[in-house]
Amino acid sequence: MDTFLAQFLSGLATGGxxxxxxxxxxxxxxxxxxxxxxxxxxxxxxxYIAWSLVNAGIxxxxxxxxxxxxxxxxxxxxxxxxxxxxxxxxxxxMVVIFIGLLVILNSVAGWIYxxxxxxxxxxxxxxxLFGQHYISSHDLGAIAVTLAVLVLVYAFFRFTPxxxxxxxxxxxxxxxxxxxxxxxxxxxxxxxxxxAIGASAGMMVAPIVFLDPNMMSGVLLYAFAAALLGGIDNPxxxxxxxxxxxxxxNLLGAYLIGQELKLTVALVVIIAVLVVKPSGLFGRxxxxxx
Amino acid sequence: MxxxxxxxxxxxxxxxxxxxxxxxxxxxxxxxxxxxGANGAGKTTTLRALCGMVRTRGTLRFDGERIDGCATExxxxxxxxxxxxGRGTFLDLTAEENLRLGGYTRGGRxxxxxxxxxxxxxxxxxxxxxxxxxxxxxGGEQQMLAIARALMLRPRLLLxxxxxxxxxxxxxxxxxxxxxxxxxxxxxxxxxxxxxxSLALEFADHAFLxxxxxxxxxxxxxxxxxxxxxxxxxxxx
Numbered sequence: 001m002d003t004f005l006a007q008f009l010s011g012l013a014t015g016g017x018x019x020x021x022x023x024x025x026x027x028x029x030x031x032x033x034x035x036x037x038x039x040x041x042x043x044x045x046x047x048y049i050a051w052s053l054v055n056a057g058i059x060x061x062x063x064x065x066x067x068x069x070x071x072x073x074x075x076x077x078x079x080x081x082x083x084x085x086x087x088x089x090x091x092x093x094m095v096v097i098f099i100g101l102l103v104i105l106n107s108v109a110g111w112i113y114x115x116x117x118x119x120x121x122x123x124x125x126x127x128x129l130f131g132q133h134y135i136s137s138h139d140l141g142a143i144a145v146t147l148a149v150l151v152l153v154y155a156f157f158r159f160t161p162x163x164x165x166x167x168x169x170x171x172x173x174x175x176x177x178x179x180x181x182x183x184x185x186x187x188x189x190x191x192x193x194x195x196a197i198g199a200s201a202g203m204m205v206a207p208i209v210f211l212d213p214n215m216m217s218g219v220l221l222y223a224f225a226a227a228l229l230g231g232i233d234n235p236x237x238x239x240x241x242x243x244x245x246x247x248x249x250n251l252l253g254a255y256l257i258g259q260e261l262k263l264t265v266a267l268v269v270i271i272a273v274l275v276v277k278p279s280g281l282f283g284r285x286x287x288x289x290x
Numbered sequence: 291m292x293x294x295x296x297x298x299x300x301x302x303x304x305x306x307x308x309x310x311x312x313x314x315x316x317x318x319x320x321x322x323x324x325x326x327g328a329n330g331a332g333k334t335t336t337l338r339a340l341c342g343m344v345r346t347r348g349t350l351r352f353d354g355e356r357i358d359g360c361a362t363e364x365x366x367x368x369x370x371x372x373x374x375x376g377r378g379t380f381l382d383l384t385a386e387e388n389l390r391l392g393g394y395t396r397g398g399r400x401x402x403x404x405x406x407x408x409x410x411x412x413x414x415x416x417x418x419x420x421x422x423x424x425x426x427x428x429g430g431e432q433q434m435l436a437i438a439r440a441l442m443l444r445p446r447l448l449l450x451x452x453x454x455x456x457x458x459x460x461x462x463x464x465x466x467x468x469x470x471x472x473x474x475x476x477x478x479x480x481x482x483x484x485x486x487x488s489l490a491l492e493f494a495d496h497a498f499l500x501x502x503x504x505x506x507x508x509x510x511x512x513x514x515x516x517x518x519x520x521x522x523x524x525x526x527x
Binding site for chain 2: 161164165167168171172174175176177178179180181182183
């Protein structure tokens with residue numbers, strides 16, 4: 001029973017990271033109706049930036065905030081410089097650009113920082129909280145960070161005029177222009193926010209999986225599974241999906257299929273969702289009068 | 291009354307297909323102008339040209355300033371609201387969110403509250419439906435929502451593209467009555483595209499008639515109503 005509980009809780013912790021990255025995917029999807037395959041590598045790159053900042057002697061939370069700000073700016077820059085010229089192009093060109101970004105970011109990170117695996121600091125104490133032994137402080141902290149990000153994202157989309165404008169721009173760009181929304185900037189803003197959210201996911205997962213240019217490849221696959229399971233247009237769904245996939249992966253890995261086959265769990269989830277319920281568990285199937 | 295909008299030598303094209311061949315017209319401040327014509331004459335294109343939604347040539351002035359070549363969102367911000375062909379409703383958002391978006395350029399939640407209430411005053415049906423997904427509203431309700439959304443901008447010129455399209459006569463009558471009130475009370479000029487020529491000429495002060503991208507006749511709506519050619523071709527009596 002004790003091992004079961006421990007496995008369950010550590011599943012929740014990794015699930016929190018999947019959830020954060022899934023939130024970033026949902027964010028870009030909200031802004032552009034596209035799924036960004038380079039999301040994981042962007043998060044990895046942000047984590048390296050954080051690592052450089054920490055190594056330069058900046059205190060952890062200062063480096064954390066600075067990394068979010070830098071990532072936000074980079075996300076906007078990528079949208080404006082790389083994606084804007086092809087925004088009227090077919091979806092396929094976007095997908096190819098995403099894959100190109102993925103490969104380029106990965107190689108550039110390897111070139112600058114080398115492929116050596118490095119430790120990454122955790123901001124949370126090393127001894128478990130409240131004297132229990134089921135879940136480490138870092139795991140608990142990572143879950144808390146994920147939930148905080150979720151609340152912020154939800155409040156942004158639900159309660160701010162800017163969040164509403166972003167949803168409108170994604171849904172119906174022409175009508176959005178007709179009410180005076182600068183649609184291009186809404187897309188860029190979506191990219192900035194998604195990159196910042198991804199950065200927080202990267203910084204939370206790096207102490208667990210260690211820092212190297214390939215650290216996010218598996219995580220991204222789980223995040224896809226999470227976002228699809230929860231519904232790609234629903235931030236809550238994505239976070240639920242993240243925790244669910246994390247726990248499922250951990251329990252199956254521990255009791256059923258072993259560590260080597262764990263990644264297939266993500267693929268099985270993706271295929272199952274696409275076949276059984278393409279809109280995901282909480283995705284809105286839109287009612288429309290024709 | 292001064293001219294609010296003037297178009298001189300306005301051409302418009304979709305790719306290689308020329309739709310407007312140099313038209314001149316004015317819309318006076320606070321007036322109602324009807325734009326009539328058969329299918330494909332270029333009515334919708336004229337409205338799209340005014341909002342920078344299609345490639346144009348010629349000069350457009352709004353309130354004395356050039357707006358040709360400006361981006362759609364900048365033209366809108368100067369006070370031209372457009373209810374486009376097909377209504378342009380944000381179908382996945384609620385009715386009230388649609389209204390909030392209409393006032394997007396005018397600032398936050400608090401500033402918009404009284405305006406939203408004013409729209410509910412004009413269109414009480416929308417108040418009942420405020421939390422409903424806009425895509426589930428009836429055709430008439432969606433048209434009301436589209437007009438209310440456009441008015442949230444506090445425009446000086448309202449462009450309406452076939453507001454009567456697909457609606458029951460009773461609903462059309464209601465909508466035009468509300469439009470008349472808004473035109474009178476809020477000093478909003480209206481440029482109206484309509485298939486239903488008798489309705490439009492009834493409602494408008496001025497009118498012009500497009501034929502394959504050129505203006506065939508223009509003048510006071512009353513005069514056009516009694517013009518023999520217009521009656522034969524567009525009014526059917």
